[in-house]
Amino acid sequence: MDSFEFNKIAAAVLVTILLVIGIKEVAHVIFHVEKPKQSAYKIEGVETKANTGSVTLKKEVQLSPITPMLASASIDAGKNKFKKCAACHSAVKGGPNKIGPALWNIVNTRSASQADYKYSSALKAHGKDWTFEELNKFLIKPTKYIKGTKMAFAGLRKDSDRANVIAYLNSISDNPAPLK
Secondary structure: OOHHHHHHHHHHHHHHHHHHHHHHHHHHHHOOOOOOOOOOOOOOOEEEOOOOOOEEEOOOOOOOOOHHHHOOOOHHHHHHHHHHHHHOOOOOOOOOOOOOOOOOOOOOOEOOOOOOOOOOHHHHHHOOEOOHHHHHHHHHOHHHHOOOOOOOOOOOOOHHHHHHHHHHHHHOOOOOOOOO
16 A cells, blocks of 8 residues: 555545534534523422532432321332342341341331341441331431441332332231321
8 A cells, every 4th residue: 555545545534524523513503502591300309500500419308207198008019119128138027137137027126226137337326216207218218318328229219109118117017006
């Protein structure tokens, strides 16, 4: 291959690159689209600052009280939703601890109270009972509610899903608490 052939190939590549870039720039001039001032999609729990465009999380998403929702919660739907949790937790009486502790009789017991499971120091320090409201706050986003917990679960965003799972967790007990 002589130098003339190489020059033709190099010229063809350069002309193609310049043509693509040129067409793109001309298209931007002809079809200029202004960015909307307000986003069309609202994401719950996120605020954007108008002049900087930076995004900040709101301190706390408002939770609805879970107790009224438990009256219409479905244990069967909760059992079905619990399948996500079953990879790490067992739900049978005397069941083994897996990656997470067994959850039999978890409602109204002290957090980090099973002697045969090694909890994170954050969960040990939490020191509250797993009431319906505590479970509701925890299940929406565990790592956000108890910073430093080992539970790497994204959470349940829907109130109805959390109510169903809590009703199911309440049902897996020798003495379930009244749902009120």
